[in-house]
Amino acid sequence: MAAVYPLIFAALLFSVGVYGLLSRRHAVLVLMSIELMLAAVTVNLVTFWAIAGDALLTGQVFALFVMAIGAAEIGVGLAIIMLIYRNRASVNIDDADLMKY
Amino acid sequence: MSVPEVVMLATGVVGGAAALLVVTSRNVVHSALYLVVALLAVAGVFLVLGAEFVAWAQVLVYVGAVVVLLLFGLMLTRAPIGPTGQGNELGKAMPLAVALAVFAGLVALIVTSYGGEVIALEHVPPAALGEVLYVAWALPFMTLGFLLTLALIGAVVIARREEGEGPLPEPDPDEPEAAEASPPDSSSWPQRQPEPTPDEREVSA
Known part of the structure; x- marks a missing residue:
């Protein structure tokens, strides 16, 4: 199988994640965009493992690691969003500007 | 194909x-x-x-x-x-341009670097991955478990309701859109009623 298919799929997922991260202001949607970008990274890791054929399965193991980090990030991120919501009554990231200036 | x-x-x-x-x-x-x-x-x-x-x-x-x-x-x-309003203060054109530039750059890089590369597909059963994961990658794997535990504890600590932090008051019916229309400055943040501490409860009882 040609290697470009999964790689271009990953590039598409990553670009869509970048667009969502920059264009949406609902904080949970921003987290979802980050999830898309992490998924693109795992696709890349597995694809490059398939190209290189590593005996230690490094690409697959690191894909699992990225998944675990993503799960931890979602947990902490949602906790922060809920804290902002409790204090500001808003999940709009443009409203969370206390440390901006 | x-x-x-x-x-x-x-x-x-x-x-x-x-x-x-x-x-x-x-x-x-x-x-x-x-x-x-x-x-x-x-x-x-x-x-x-x-x-x-x-x-x-x-x-x-x-x-x-x-x-x-x-x-x-x-x-x-x-x-x-x-349905929520689209877009933040960056608008929509700038994110679209950035995303398209990222995609074009990545595709150009992929096609020039791996254009003719062919993957020899090989099925790795979960047992084979487990043998590698629990032997060669045992220490990073356990470190990852530790990190997940810490992240879960951190999430609970962050999301826990603090002393004196209560539910937000009902929005004022006279100006329902005020908080949404303009990002609030510090004087217009919703004020919370502190929960009574045990001492105050005893006094009032």
Whole structure:
């Protein structure tokens, strides 16, 4: 199988994640965009493992690691969003500007 | 075209379309449900590439846990679940330009570097991955478990209701849109009524 298919799929997922991260202001949607970008990274890791054929399965193991980090990030991120919501009554990231200036 | 290529193209098209719908859908709950489709497509790509355990872990962790967590987050933060206004202060043209530039750059890089590369597909059963994961990668794996535990404890500590932190007061019916229309300065933040400490409760009783 040609290697470009999964790689271009990953590039598409990553670009869509970048667009969502920059264009949406609902904080949970921003987290979802980050999830898309992490998924693109795992696709890349597995694809490059398939190209290189590593005996230690490094690409697959690191894909699992990225998944675990993503799960931890979602947990902490949602906790922060809920804290902002409790204090500001808003999940709009443009409203969370206390440390901006 | 071989069978794996057809499957890969099909999952790629479905996953890409679902990912686009995640970031463009006006309803946030619909975005979360499209995210399920996109992540399932990623799991399908893993299956085609032969990484069986990673594919099922993707289904379990992301589709099973993360999306449910996101939906709970949407539910617990109540508004605005319905259609939300598009765009933030960056507008829409700038993010689109950045995303297209990233995509064009990545595709050019991929095609020039791996244009003729062919993957010899090889199926790795979960048992083979487990033998590597629990021997060669044992220490990083345990460190990862420790990090996950810390992250969960941290999430609980962050989201816990602090002393004196109560539910927000009902919005003032006279000016319902005031907080939404203009980002509030510090004087217009919703004021919370502190919960009575045990001492105060005793005094009032």
